[in-house]
Amino acid sequence: MYQLQDYDRIFVFTGPYGAGRKTIADMVGETLGLQRVIPYTTRPRRSAEVDGQDYHFISESEFCRMHENNEFIETLNLDGVQHGIRERDIEQYLQQNGSIYLILNHRGAELLKNVYGSNLIRICIHTDEDTIRTRQRKRGYAEDVIARHLLDYPKAMAYRENCEHSFANTVPSHTAFAVAETLEQYLNRNLVPDIQ
Template sequence: MYKIKEKEKIFIYTGPDGSGRKTIAKMVATAFDMETVLSYTTRPPRPYEKNGEDYHFINEEDFKKMQVNHEFLESVEIDGFYYGICEQDIVKAFENHNLVYLTLNPEGTEKLKKLYGERVMRFFIFADRDTVIERQKERQDNTADINRHMSHYDEIMAYKSSCEHAFENYDLPQVSFQISEVIEAFLDRGFEVTDY
Protein backbone atom coordinates (compact mmCIF):
# COMPACT_ATOMS: atom_id res chain seq x y z
CA MET A 1 0.00 0.00 0.00
CA TYR A 2 1.19 3.50 -0.88
CA LYS A 3 2.47 5.37 2.15
CA ILE A 4 1.25 8.97 2.15
CA LYS A 5 3.91 11.56 2.90
CA GLU A 6 3.56 14.28 5.51
CA LYS A 7 2.14 17.05 3.32
CA GLU A 8 -0.04 14.80 1.18
CA LYS A 9 -3.78 14.87 1.83
CA ILE A 10 -6.81 13.18 0.33
CA PHE A 11 -10.18 14.94 0.20
CA ILE A 12 -13.19 12.74 -0.48
CA TYR A 13 -16.61 13.97 -1.55
CA THR A 14 -19.47 11.60 -0.86
CA GLY A 15 -23.25 11.77 -0.58
CA PRO A 16 -26.34 10.85 -2.57
CA ASP A 17 -26.33 10.79 -6.36
CA GLY A 18 -27.58 14.18 -7.59
CA SER A 19 -26.25 16.07 -4.57
CA GLY A 20 -23.75 17.97 -6.76
CA ARG A 21 -20.69 16.49 -5.07
CA LYS A 22 -18.74 16.15 -8.34
CA THR A 23 -19.44 19.72 -9.43
CA ILE A 24 -18.47 21.08 -6.02
CA ALA A 25 -15.31 18.96 -5.94
CA LYS A 26 -14.23 20.42 -9.31
CA MET A 27 -15.01 23.99 -8.23
CA VAL A 28 -13.04 23.64 -4.99
CA ALA A 29 -10.09 22.01 -6.77
CA THR A 30 -9.58 25.12 -8.89
CA ALA A 31 -8.85 27.14 -5.73
CA PHE A 32 -6.04 24.75 -4.76
CA ASP A 33 -3.44 22.81 -6.68
CA MET A 34 -5.55 19.69 -6.44
CA GLU A 35 -5.46 16.63 -8.66
CA THR A 36 -8.38 14.23 -9.03
CA VAL A 37 -8.24 10.43 -9.08
CA LEU A 38 -11.01 8.79 -11.09
CA SER A 39 -12.73 5.54 -10.21
CA TYR A 40 -12.90 2.61 -12.59
CA THR A 41 -16.40 1.27 -13.20
CA THR A 42 -18.17 -1.42 -15.18
CA ARG A 43 -21.41 0.55 -15.40
CA PRO A 44 -22.24 2.13 -18.76
CA PRO A 45 -21.55 5.86 -19.09
CA ARG A 46 -24.50 8.21 -18.76
CA PRO A 47 -25.15 10.44 -21.81
CA TYR A 48 -23.28 13.41 -20.27
CA GLU A 49 -20.29 11.42 -18.98
CA LYS A 50 -16.92 11.09 -20.70
CA ASN A 51 -14.44 8.27 -20.34
CA GLY A 52 -11.27 9.53 -18.65
CA GLU A 53 -13.06 12.61 -17.36
CA ASP A 54 -15.81 11.26 -15.12
CA TYR A 55 -14.72 7.65 -14.73
CA HIS A 56 -12.57 5.06 -16.41
CA PHE A 57 -15.30 2.94 -18.03
CA ILE A 58 -14.11 -0.64 -18.50
CA ASN A 59 -15.75 -4.02 -19.00
CA GLU A 60 -16.23 -6.54 -16.23
CA GLU A 61 -13.54 -8.87 -17.57
CA ASP A 62 -10.88 -6.13 -17.40
CA PHE A 63 -12.09 -5.08 -13.96
CA LYS A 64 -11.78 -8.64 -12.66
CA LYS A 65 -8.26 -8.88 -14.11
CA MET A 66 -7.27 -5.71 -12.27
CA GLN A 67 -8.74 -7.17 -9.07
CA VAL A 68 -6.76 -10.39 -9.50
CA ASN A 69 -3.60 -8.33 -10.04
CA HIS A 70 -4.32 -6.38 -6.81
CA GLU A 71 -4.34 -3.09 -8.71
CA PHE A 72 -7.22 -1.65 -6.68
CA LEU A 73 -6.78 0.08 -3.37
CA GLU A 74 -10.47 -0.55 -2.81
CA SER A 75 -13.31 -1.94 -4.91
CA VAL A 76 -17.03 -2.41 -4.32
CA GLU A 77 -20.02 -3.85 -6.11
CA ILE A 78 -23.23 -1.82 -6.16
CA ASP A 79 -26.36 -2.98 -7.99
CA GLY A 80 -24.35 -5.41 -10.09
CA PHE A 81 -21.77 -2.81 -11.18
CA TYR A 82 -18.18 -2.68 -9.95
CA TYR A 83 -16.30 0.42 -8.85
CA GLY A 84 -12.66 0.67 -7.83
CA ILE A 85 -9.78 3.05 -7.16
CA CYS A 86 -6.46 2.07 -8.68
CA GLU A 87 -3.57 2.47 -6.26
CA GLN A 88 -1.20 3.47 -9.07
CA ASP A 89 -3.46 6.42 -9.94
CA ILE A 90 -3.13 7.79 -6.41
CA VAL A 91 0.64 7.33 -6.50
CA LYS A 92 0.77 9.16 -9.86
CA ALA A 93 -1.45 12.02 -8.62
CA PHE A 94 0.83 12.54 -5.62
CA GLU A 95 3.92 12.76 -7.86
CA ASN A 96 3.05 16.36 -8.80
CA HIS A 97 0.48 17.39 -6.20
CA ASN A 98 0.24 17.28 -2.41
CA LEU A 99 -3.55 17.43 -2.51
CA VAL A 100 -5.72 14.82 -4.18
CA TYR A 101 -9.50 14.57 -4.32
CA LEU A 102 -11.95 11.80 -5.13
CA THR A 103 -15.72 11.48 -5.45
CA LEU A 104 -16.79 8.16 -3.96
CA ASN A 105 -19.74 6.29 -2.52
CA PRO A 106 -19.75 5.77 1.27
CA GLU A 107 -18.26 2.25 1.02
CA GLY A 108 -15.25 3.46 -0.95
CA THR A 109 -14.92 6.52 1.29
CA GLU A 110 -14.91 4.39 4.42
CA LYS A 111 -12.27 2.03 3.02
CA LEU A 112 -9.89 4.87 2.17
CA LYS A 113 -10.49 6.48 5.57
CA LYS A 114 -9.55 3.19 7.26
CA LEU A 115 -6.42 2.92 5.11
CA TYR A 116 -5.19 6.50 5.49
CA GLY A 117 -6.83 7.82 8.66
CA GLU A 118 -6.07 11.47 9.39
CA ARG A 119 -4.69 12.04 5.90
CA VAL A 120 -8.27 11.76 4.62
CA MET A 121 -10.91 14.47 5.05
CA ARG A 122 -14.48 13.53 4.12
CA PHE A 123 -17.05 16.02 2.82
CA PHE A 124 -20.62 14.78 2.81
CA ILE A 125 -22.66 16.72 0.23
CA PHE A 126 -26.42 16.33 0.29
CA ALA A 127 -29.81 17.74 -0.64
CA ASP A 128 -33.32 16.57 0.16
CA ARG A 129 -34.88 13.66 -1.71
CA ASP A 130 -37.02 15.81 -4.07
CA THR A 131 -34.07 18.03 -5.00
CA VAL A 132 -31.76 15.15 -5.91
CA ILE A 133 -34.53 13.51 -7.99
CA GLU A 134 -35.08 16.83 -9.77
CA ARG A 135 -31.34 17.21 -10.50
CA GLN A 136 -31.12 13.67 -11.85
CA LYS A 137 -34.06 14.40 -14.16
CA GLU A 138 -32.42 17.65 -15.30
CA ARG A 139 -29.28 15.81 -16.33
CA GLN A 140 -31.51 13.31 -18.17
CA ASP A 141 -30.86 10.19 -16.10
CA ASN A 142 -33.37 7.53 -17.06
CA THR A 143 -36.13 6.47 -14.66
CA ALA A 144 -34.51 3.10 -13.89
CA ASP A 145 -31.24 4.82 -12.88
CA ILE A 146 -33.06 7.39 -10.76
CA ASN A 147 -35.02 4.64 -8.95
CA ARG A 148 -31.79 2.71 -8.42
CA HIS A 149 -30.06 5.77 -6.93
CA MET A 150 -33.03 6.63 -4.74
CA SER A 151 -33.22 3.11 -3.35
CA HIS A 152 -29.87 3.90 -1.65
CA TYR A 153 -30.77 7.45 -0.55
CA ASP A 154 -31.54 6.74 3.14
CA GLU A 155 -28.65 4.34 3.52
CA ILE A 156 -26.23 6.93 2.05
CA MET A 157 -27.69 9.73 4.20
CA ALA A 158 -26.97 7.60 7.28
CA TYR A 159 -23.23 7.97 6.52
CA LYS A 160 -23.42 11.77 6.99
CA SER A 161 -22.66 11.63 10.73
CA SER A 162 -19.46 9.62 10.05
CA CYS A 163 -17.91 12.38 7.90
CA GLU A 164 -15.76 15.24 9.20
CA HIS A 165 -17.89 17.82 7.38
CA ALA A 166 -21.39 17.88 5.91
CA PHE A 167 -22.85 20.53 3.61
CA GLU A 168 -26.38 20.86 2.33
CA ASN A 169 -26.05 21.90 -1.30
CA TYR A 170 -28.65 24.37 -2.50
CA ASP A 171 -26.17 27.02 -3.60
CA LEU A 172 -23.12 25.70 -5.47
CA PRO A 173 -20.87 28.80 -5.22
CA GLN A 174 -21.63 29.26 -1.54
CA VAL A 175 -20.98 25.63 -0.60
CA SER A 176 -17.78 25.59 -2.70
CA PHE A 177 -16.60 28.70 -0.88
CA GLN A 178 -17.40 27.21 2.55
CA ILE A 179 -15.53 24.00 1.71
CA SER A 180 -12.56 26.00 0.40
CA GLU A 181 -12.44 27.86 3.72
CA VAL A 182 -12.47 24.57 5.65
CA ILE A 183 -9.61 23.21 3.52
CA GLU A 184 -7.67 26.47 3.83
CA ALA A 185 -7.94 26.38 7.64
CA PHE A 186 -7.03 22.69 7.69
CA LEU A 187 -3.91 23.24 5.57
CA ASP A 188 -2.83 26.27 7.59
CA ARG A 189 -3.13 24.25 10.79
CA GLY A 190 -1.16 21.44 9.23
CA PHE A 191 1.78 23.67 8.30
CA GLU A 192 1.86 25.87 11.36
CA VAL A 193 5.13 25.94 13.26
CA THR A 194 4.87 27.21 16.80
CA ASP A 195 7.86 28.48 18.72
CA TYR A 196 7.70 28.33 22.51
Protein backbone atom coordinates (compact mmCIF):
# COMPACT_ATOMS: atom_id res chain seq x y z
CA MET A 1 0.00 0.00 0.00
CA TYR A 2 1.07 3.58 -0.72
CA GLN A 3 2.63 5.22 2.33
CA LEU A 4 0.46 8.22 3.13
CA GLN A 5 2.21 11.51 3.70
CA ASP A 6 1.03 13.93 6.41
CA TYR A 7 -0.08 16.40 3.73
CA ASP A 8 -2.11 13.89 1.67
CA ARG A 9 -5.80 14.69 1.75
CA ILE A 10 -8.68 12.44 0.72
CA PHE A 11 -12.01 14.28 0.69
CA VAL A 12 -15.10 12.08 0.67
CA PHE A 13 -18.43 13.67 -0.22
CA THR A 14 -21.31 11.75 1.27
CA GLY A 15 -24.93 12.34 2.21
CA PRO A 16 -28.41 11.26 1.13
CA TYR A 17 -28.94 10.20 -2.46
CA GLY A 18 -30.38 13.15 -4.37
CA ALA A 19 -29.07 15.84 -2.02
CA GLY A 20 -26.61 17.10 -4.64
CA ARG A 21 -23.37 15.63 -3.30
CA LYS A 22 -21.99 14.94 -6.81
CA THR A 23 -22.84 18.43 -8.06
CA ILE A 24 -21.18 20.07 -5.06
CA ALA A 25 -18.20 17.70 -5.10
CA ASP A 26 -17.46 18.35 -8.77
CA MET A 27 -17.84 22.13 -8.39
CA VAL A 28 -15.46 22.13 -5.43
CA GLY A 29 -13.07 19.69 -7.09
CA GLU A 30 -12.80 21.90 -10.16
CA THR A 31 -12.36 25.06 -8.09
CA LEU A 32 -9.60 23.58 -5.91
CA GLY A 33 -7.94 21.51 -8.64
CA LEU A 34 -8.64 18.16 -6.98
CA GLN A 35 -8.54 14.85 -8.85
CA ARG A 36 -11.70 12.74 -8.57
CA VAL A 37 -11.33 8.99 -8.04
CA ILE A 38 -13.94 7.22 -10.17
CA PRO A 39 -15.49 4.05 -8.73
CA TYR A 40 -16.21 0.83 -10.62
CA THR A 41 -19.69 -0.64 -10.86
CA THR A 42 -21.47 -3.58 -12.47
CA ARG A 43 -24.77 -1.76 -12.91
CA PRO A 44 -25.92 -0.64 -16.37
CA ARG A 45 -25.02 2.88 -17.44
CA ARG A 46 -27.89 5.37 -17.26
CA SER A 47 -28.61 7.54 -20.29
CA ALA A 48 -27.02 10.71 -18.89
CA GLU A 49 -23.91 8.97 -17.54
CA VAL A 50 -20.49 8.81 -19.16
CA ASP A 51 -18.21 5.80 -18.75
CA GLY A 52 -14.99 6.84 -17.01
CA GLN A 53 -16.54 10.09 -15.82
CA ASP A 54 -19.42 9.01 -13.59
CA TYR A 55 -18.30 5.40 -13.08
CA HIS A 56 -16.19 2.77 -14.73
CA PHE A 57 -18.95 0.47 -15.99
CA ILE A 58 -17.64 -3.09 -16.08
CA SER A 59 -19.07 -6.59 -16.32
CA GLU A 60 -19.67 -8.85 -13.35
CA SER A 61 -16.87 -11.15 -14.54
CA GLU A 62 -14.41 -8.25 -14.86
CA PHE A 63 -15.34 -7.06 -11.38
CA CYS A 64 -14.78 -10.57 -9.99
CA ARG A 65 -11.39 -10.77 -11.72
CA MET A 66 -10.30 -7.44 -10.23
CA HIS A 67 -11.63 -8.47 -6.81
CA GLU A 68 -9.73 -11.76 -6.93
CA ASN A 69 -6.55 -9.83 -7.81
CA ASN A 70 -7.07 -7.66 -4.70
CA GLU A 71 -7.31 -4.49 -6.79
CA PHE A 72 -10.13 -2.96 -4.73
CA ILE A 73 -9.54 -1.26 -1.41
CA GLU A 74 -13.29 -1.16 -0.83
CA THR A 75 -16.24 -3.05 -2.31
CA LEU A 76 -19.94 -2.93 -1.59
CA ASN A 77 -22.86 -4.94 -2.86
CA LEU A 78 -25.96 -2.76 -2.97
CA ASP A 79 -29.16 -4.36 -4.22
CA GLY A 80 -27.18 -6.99 -6.11
CA VAL A 81 -24.93 -4.42 -7.82
CA GLN A 82 -21.20 -4.44 -7.13
CA HIS A 83 -19.31 -1.19 -6.46
CA GLY A 84 -15.59 -0.83 -5.84
CA ILE A 85 -12.77 1.68 -5.40
CA ARG A 86 -9.47 0.60 -6.88
CA GLU A 87 -6.56 1.09 -4.50
CA ARG A 88 -4.12 1.84 -7.33
CA ASP A 89 -6.27 4.79 -8.47
CA ILE A 90 -6.13 6.34 -5.00
CA GLU A 91 -2.39 5.81 -4.74
CA GLN A 92 -1.59 7.17 -8.20
CA TYR A 93 -3.74 10.28 -7.80
CA LEU A 94 -2.33 11.00 -4.34
CA GLN A 95 1.22 10.72 -5.67
CA GLN A 96 0.38 13.05 -8.55
CA ASN A 97 -1.76 15.61 -6.72
CA GLY A 98 -1.54 15.09 -2.96
CA SER A 99 -5.29 15.75 -2.72
CA ILE A 100 -8.18 13.77 -4.18
CA TYR A 101 -11.92 13.42 -3.74
CA LEU A 102 -14.52 10.69 -3.93
CA ILE A 103 -18.31 10.60 -3.86
CA LEU A 104 -19.55 7.73 -1.70
CA ASN A 105 -22.53 6.71 0.38
CA HIS A 106 -22.12 6.51 4.15
CA ARG A 107 -21.06 2.84 4.03
CA GLY A 108 -18.23 3.52 1.61
CA ALA A 109 -17.19 6.65 3.51
CA GLU A 110 -16.89 4.67 6.74
CA LEU A 111 -14.92 1.87 5.11
CA LEU A 112 -12.37 4.31 3.68
CA LYS A 113 -12.17 6.27 6.94
CA ASN A 114 -11.15 3.05 8.68
CA VAL A 115 -8.32 2.63 6.14
CA TYR A 116 -7.03 6.21 5.79
CA GLY A 117 -7.78 7.68 9.22
CA SER A 118 -7.06 11.38 9.72
CA ASN A 119 -5.92 11.83 6.09
CA LEU A 120 -9.55 11.36 5.07
CA ILE A 121 -12.07 14.16 5.60
CA ARG A 122 -15.79 13.42 5.19
CA ILE A 123 -18.14 16.13 3.95
CA CYS A 124 -21.85 15.45 4.32
CA ILE A 125 -24.02 17.26 1.76
CA HIS A 126 -27.66 17.09 2.78
CA THR A 127 -31.11 18.56 2.28
CA ASP A 128 -34.63 17.68 3.36
CA GLU A 129 -36.67 14.83 1.92
CA ASP A 130 -39.18 17.13 0.19
CA THR A 131 -36.41 18.88 -1.73
CA ILE A 132 -34.99 15.52 -2.83
CA ARG A 133 -38.44 14.39 -4.01
CA THR A 134 -38.94 17.61 -5.96
CA ARG A 135 -35.51 17.42 -7.62
CA GLN A 136 -35.94 13.78 -8.59
CA ARG A 137 -39.45 14.37 -9.98
CA LYS A 138 -38.04 17.17 -12.14
CA ARG A 139 -35.44 14.70 -13.44
CA GLY A 140 -38.20 12.27 -14.38
CA TYR A 141 -37.69 9.60 -11.73
CA ALA A 142 -40.69 7.35 -11.09
CA GLU A 143 -42.30 7.55 -7.65
CA ASP A 144 -41.26 4.01 -6.71
CA VAL A 145 -37.63 4.81 -7.61
CA ILE A 146 -37.72 7.98 -5.52
CA ALA A 147 -39.20 6.03 -2.61
CA ARG A 148 -36.41 3.46 -2.91
CA HIS A 149 -33.77 6.21 -2.94
CA LEU A 150 -35.26 7.69 0.23
CA LEU A 151 -35.22 4.39 2.13
CA ASP A 152 -31.59 5.06 3.09
CA TYR A 153 -32.26 8.73 3.95
CA PRO A 154 -32.42 8.27 7.77
CA LYS A 155 -29.10 6.37 7.90
CA ALA A 156 -27.38 8.83 5.56
CA MET A 157 -28.58 11.76 7.68
CA ALA A 158 -27.57 10.05 10.92
CA TYR A 159 -24.07 9.52 9.49
CA ARG A 160 -23.48 13.27 9.21
CA GLU A 161 -22.71 13.21 12.95
CA ASN A 162 -19.63 11.12 12.07
CA CYS A 163 -18.47 13.51 9.34
CA GLU A 164 -15.86 16.19 9.86
CA HIS A 165 -18.07 18.74 8.05
CA SER A 166 -21.75 19.01 7.16
CA PHE A 167 -23.48 21.42 4.77
CA ALA A 168 -27.16 21.93 3.99
CA ASN A 169 -27.44 22.20 0.20
CA THR A 170 -30.12 24.79 -0.50
CA VAL A 171 -28.41 26.96 -3.13
CA PRO A 172 -25.70 24.83 -4.81
CA SER A 173 -23.40 27.72 -5.74
CA HIS A 174 -23.45 29.03 -2.15
CA THR A 175 -22.94 25.54 -0.76
CA ALA A 176 -20.01 24.89 -3.09
CA PHE A 177 -18.39 28.18 -2.10
CA ALA A 178 -18.71 27.37 1.61
CA VAL A 179 -17.32 23.86 1.11
CA ALA A 180 -14.41 25.13 -0.99
CA GLU A 181 -13.50 27.70 1.67
CA THR A 182 -13.55 25.00 4.34
CA LEU A 183 -11.50 22.48 2.37
CA GLU A 184 -8.97 25.11 1.34
CA GLN A 185 -7.87 25.25 4.98
CA TYR A 186 -6.70 21.64 4.68
CA LEU A 187 -4.65 22.39 1.58
CA ASN A 188 -2.64 25.37 2.90
CA ARG A 189 -2.33 26.94 -0.56
CA ASN A 190 -3.87 30.36 0.20
CA LEU A 191 -6.19 30.21 -2.80
CA VAL A 192 -9.45 32.10 -2.90
CA PRO A 193 -12.27 29.98 -4.38
CA ASP A 194 -14.00 31.62 -7.33
CA ILE A 195 -17.37 29.92 -7.77
CA GLN A 196 -19.98 32.01 -9.55
